[in-house]
Amino acid sequence: MNADSYDAMPPAGATAGEVLTRYLHERAAGFLRGLSLRGENEAEADALLRGSARRIGGALHTFGPLTDPAWAEPLRAELAWLSATLGREPQHAGRLARLLEALRRLSVAAPEGQEPVLAGGTGGAAPPAVPAPASGGPLALGAARAGALLERQLTLARTRAHSASLQAMGSSRFHALADAIAVLVSEVPLTPAAAQPAQAVLPQLAGQASQRLADAAAALPLGRAAHPYNADAVQAALGAELTADLQDAPWHQVRILLRLTRYAAEVTRAEGDTAERQRLADAARLLERHREAAESAAAVAAAARTPRIAPATAYALGVLHADQRHEVEAARFAFSRLWQPAVPGARRE
Amino acid sequence: MNADSYDAMPPAGATAGEVLTRYLHERAAGFLRGLSLRGENEAEADALLRGSARRIGGALHTFGPLTDPAWAEPLRAELAWLSATLGREPQHAGRLARLLEALRRLSVAAPEGQEPVLAGGTGGAAPPAVPAPASGGPLALGAARAGALLERQLTLARTRAHSASLQAMGSSRFHALADAIAVLVSEVPLTPAAAQPAQAVLPQLAGQASQRLADAAAALPLGRAAHPYNADAVQAALGAELTADLQDAPWHQVRILLRLTRYAAEVTRAEGDTAERQRLADAARLLERHREAAESAAAVAAAARTPRIAPATAYALGVLHADQRHEVEAARFAFSRLWQPAVPGARRE
Numbered sequence A, B: 001m002n003a004d005s006y007d008a009m010p011p012a013g014a015t016a017g018e019v020l021t022r023y024l025h026e027r028a029a030g031f032l033r034g035l036s037l038r039g040e041n042e043a044e045a046d047a048l049l050r051g052s053a054r055r056i057g058g059a060l061h062t063f064g065p066l067t068d069p070a071w072a073e074p075l076r077a078e079l080a081w082l083s084a085t086l087g088r089e090p091q092h093a094g095r096l097a098r099l100l101e102a103l104r105r106l107s108v109a110a111p112e113g114q115e116p117v118l119a120g121g122t123g124g125a126a127p128p129a130v131p132a133p134a135s136g137g138p139l140a141l142g143a144a145r146a147g148a149l150l151e152r153q154l155t156l157a158r159t160r161a162h163s164a165s166l167q168a169m170g171s172s173r174f175h176a177l178a179d180a181i182a183v184l185v186s187e188v189p190l191t192p193a194a195a196q197p198a199q200a201v202l203p204q205l206a207g208q209a210s211q212r213l214a215d216a217a218a219a220l221p222l223g224r225a226a227h228p229y230n231a232d233a234v235q236a237a238l239g240a241e242l243t244a245d246l247q248d249a250p251w252h253q254v255r256i257l258l259r260l261t262r263y264a265a266e267v268t269r270a271e272g273d274t275a276e277r278q279r280l281a282d283a284a285r286l287l288e289r290h291r292e293a294a295e296s297a298a299a300v301a302a303a304a305r306t307p308r309i310a311p312a313t314a315y316a317l318g319v320l321h322a323d324q325r326h327e328v329e330a331a332r333f334a335f336s337r338l339w340q341p342a343v344p345g346a347r348r349e
């Protein structure tokens, strides 16, 4: 993410517009810094560009009543486009690493009698410290082939995403966006509401973002997800394509609302209590894991549709798909326990 | 199981040999009743034969010091043979039903927004009340084909097991065993130790059986299994054949020791407290579920080795295999929580 800290205190008694403008200036400066860094370190530059774009877009969304919508709405759309375009390459890379690691884990035996150390308390699967090599057999061969197939497909997707990024960065569309960001460093088109004191306006708008998050999270099947091994997420593994999407979408939505809430807190500098900040950060990490597992499962299903693959390869992909849906379920479980730690009866059952 | 209740109270002050003999008589009578029932209701008769054979063998094992080993050991071996032979047909039938139900569950979408009711507290997956039909797609087709393949293979295995049962029941080997059981109704070859008072001997031997169970259960990775989504059981899904066997064997062993403990309690009529009896019954059910899931997963892996299956079929079998290993993990989780409900730190993590 964006490592920039926004730590200069705003003047006491500032207007809402002043505080928001100050935040947007900082983030726009980060964006332009990312742009100039691109020749040196592309990955770092892109992460800075994406983080800045997401934060500017998020602030414009949450504090929408303070800026001219005729200016803000199209800018937000362009920022979302850029963020999505630049995000694809690292996503494909991360997905490939995740799936190859899962295949490795599914193919090795933990040394007998050893209890692997658990990776944190989030229910994640810790790879065994000293993996024994998988001995042969058709299933192990299938795993190797499945790994090679995924590597081929995801590397191709990554290369294409890289080309698309380069093309986007050279486009007139990006040029116009960079111009708009440069303007944002100097001036932000504010509404009359922005003239009110920051304390009178910003906490209220940030509170609305928190409320949207709370409402969306409350609508999730948290009670159900807090029961381990409910097998809900894996249920979609052989169903119609749409099944997983329908099931996952509300969780993805909460992930986005959580991000907006965290960005809003950057603007208002609402410190909250440390425990609450940590809880939001942990929740964000779990929903990120949920998304990664869900998208990795989808990539596996796509690979399984490759014509003329060997049955052993397809079998390994099936195991891997179910494993990733299992990870989806594990992330939901951990999120449910984190979000509502006092689910009645959920602990013991 | 054997529905016979062994409820006649033994005379107060009976010897150990008298109490054991009385129990063996009852079970031998059940065995002979099963034999005569076979013409009418084969399934019920076989269940009675198996339940009686397991109980006689179990009592001879736990209370071994009370009977002549030269007589008891070969008899136990023959009882184990019969029990295993008669058990195969219902096992194949149960496995097929379990796998078809799992395939159905993996292929349908739960109606959106509905939270299916959890099936008890054992972490089991409750099928949705009103399954929506799976719409097409290559994966759904693969699931249908995988179901047909499993149906073919397990029905064939079932038919073969049935023939083997019939052949066994007509064999001179079975004839000799039935003769031995008939003798057991009239006389049991006891050792001098059997002349001691029942209270001085039986609780001690039954206690040794409980201790063997407690030791074996304590050697299981219960702390690890009590962490949901540790992904241990699924780890073996693509590994060498031996991986799952090595991992599952200690759990299967505890299942057998648990059964011996419960049978020993039938002999001693140790009522225990009701809560403890219920706990052992629940534990037995969970380990039975563990075994069924593990053996079902193995049957799926075997089906996946069928030559010339379509990739979509293999893919569905891979998903199903992982699902059943997931069920193995869920059973271990539930057993761990039941067996040691106060695992430190296991609740919250």
Ligand SMILES: [Cu+2]
Binding pocket: A061
């Ligand atoms: Cu919006």
Ligand SMILES: [Cu+2]
Binding pocket: A042, A162, A166
């Ligand atoms: Cu490049």
Ligand SMILES: [Cu+2]
Binding pocket: B061
């Ligand atoms: Cu023995």
Ligand SMILES: [Cu+2]
Binding pocket: B042, B162, B166
């Ligand atoms: Cu028959």
